[in-house]
Amino acid sequence: MGSQVSAKTNDKEQQLKKASKMAMVRALLPIVGLVVIFLLFNVLTDFRMMGNMSLAFSQVYVTMIAAMGVFFIMTMGGLDFSQGSILGIASIVVCILSKHGIAIAILGGIASGVIIGAINGYFYVYRKIKSFIVTICTMFLFRGFIKYMTTNAPVSGSATLINYDSTGFKVACTVVVLVIGFIAFRYTKFGTYLKAIGAGEKAAMFSGIRTDRMKFLMYVLAGALTGFAAFINVIKVGSVTSSGGNQLETQILIALVLGGMPISGGASVITTVVIVALGVVIATPLAPVLESPVIKPAFDYVVPALFGGLVAQTVLKGKKQFLYFLVPLAICLFFCYFTAVNSAYYMLIAIAVSVIIYVMDYKKEKQKEVK
Numbered sequence: 001m002g003s004q005v006s007a008k009t010n011d012k013e014q015q016l017k018k019a020s021k022m023a024m025v026r027a028l029l030p031i032v033g034l035v036v037i038f039l040l041f042n043v044l045t046d047f048r049m050m051g052n053m054s055l056a057f058s059q060v061y062v063t064m065i066a067a068m069g070v071f072f073i074m075t076m077g078g079l080d081f082s083q084g085s086i087l088g089i090a091s092i093v094v095c096i097l098s099k100h101g102i103a104i105a106i107l108g109g110i111a112s113g114v115i116i117g118a119i120n121g122y123f124y125v126y127r128k129i130k131s132f133i134v135t136i137c138t139m140f141l142f143r144g145f146i147k148y149m150t151t152n153a154p155v156s157g158s159a160t161l162i163n164y165d166s167t168g169f170k171v172a173c174t175v176v177v178l179v180i181g182f183i184a185f186r187y188t189k190f191g192t193y194l195k196a197i198g199a200g201e202k203a204a205m206f207s208g209i210r211t212d213r214m215k216f217l218m219y220v221l222a223g224a225l226t227g228f229a230a231f232i233n234v235i236k237v238g239s240v241t242s243s244g245g246n247q248l249e250t251q252i253l254i255a256l257v258l259g260g261m262p263i264s265g266g267a268s269v270i271t272t273v274v275i276v277a278l279g280v281v282i283a284t285p286l287a288p289v290l291e292s293p294v295i296k297p298a299f300d301y302v303v304p305a306l307f308g309g310l311v312a313q314t315v316l317k318g319k320k321q322f323l324y325f326l327v328p329l330a331i332c333l334f335f336c337y338f339t340a341v342n343s344a345y346y347m348l349i350a351i352a353v354s355v356i357i358y359v360m361d362y363k364k365e366k367q368k369e370v371k
Contacts, residue, residue, distance in 0.1 A: 065229040068181045069222025075194045082135040085142035087245030090230030095157035110227040117223020121216035150242040165235045
């Protein structure tokens with residue numbers, strides 16, 4: 001009997017050691033990947049990258065800061081595809097307000113990010129629409145505003161913006177954001193609540209965590225961080241074009257996943273923002289590859305394909321709700337085809353009608369639940 005107990009104990013110890021080794025391997029993989037890719041790209045470029053590290057890192061600061069907010073969202077099990085559009089809108093606001101002072105421009109960029117983040121959080125948390133659907137919709141919606149506002153010419157800012165384009169200033173801003181985020185996530189209740197929500201939202205709610213409020217505030221915080229990143233983005237050239245913030249969400253997701261971030265939420269393998277930053281650095285040398293004529297078309301259709309597949313799943317679960325969006329959209333497309341009026345007007349009407357019908361039905365369902 002004693003030999004059987006000791007044998008079971010030894011088996012458990014071996015399993016724990018094996019699990020510990022696997023956790024260590026998973027923790028080290030992002031760092032190993034960073035070193036391998038860094039060496040590979042240096043060899044392929046005849047070590048030119050080593051001499052242009054400041055140029056390489058200049059593409060990372062914005063992604064690092066914006067990735068912090070998405071890191072918090074993904075820890076809760078959510079997604080955010082609207083960061084690129086938030087960056088574009090906030091950059092335009094920064095350029096416009098920079099003529100009235102740099103401090104006002106920074107606050108304006110943060111405020112615009114907060115507003116868009118609040119829109120995402122409201123529909124995701126309080127209207128119970130999937131986060132990927134909400135953020136993809138806002139991504140395309142505000143991308144249209146960016147293209148409209150930069151149709152005639154790029155939006156230029158004050159000439160004083162260029163004075164802040166120094167490596168020391170950008171590194172200092174990035175480090176401050178990373179350090180504050182790391183401390184808050186690792187050593188405060190803030191990080192504990194986020195990981196608890198990601199591991200099990202119902203259990204977190206029963207334990208006393210105000211999950212809805214926390215999720216809403218995380219989208220607001222992510223928007224604020226991206227709004228601040230817009231200032232770092234603008235000071236490089238002092239203006240914004242129609243492509244401002246384009247593909248930022250793809251870079252963030254690649255960086256977070258390569259950095260060891262589980263998309264399902266909860267505590268990650270390392271749960272540190274430092275590894276997220278390493279993931280961003282890993283993704284930076286991949287940018288020329290992703291922009292190549294061979295691979296870029298595939299990425300251009302990834303988001304629509306993902307959206308279509310997830311919408312199909314939504315249709316199977318709630319056909320009535322989907323019809324609220326499908327019918328006005330079909331009417332919109334019908335009138336666009338047979339009239340010469342700008343399709344944007346019909347699209348805005350279709351969106352307004354869809355939202356009104358959806359809200360009315362939502363209230364009706366709530367009244368039924370009360371009865």
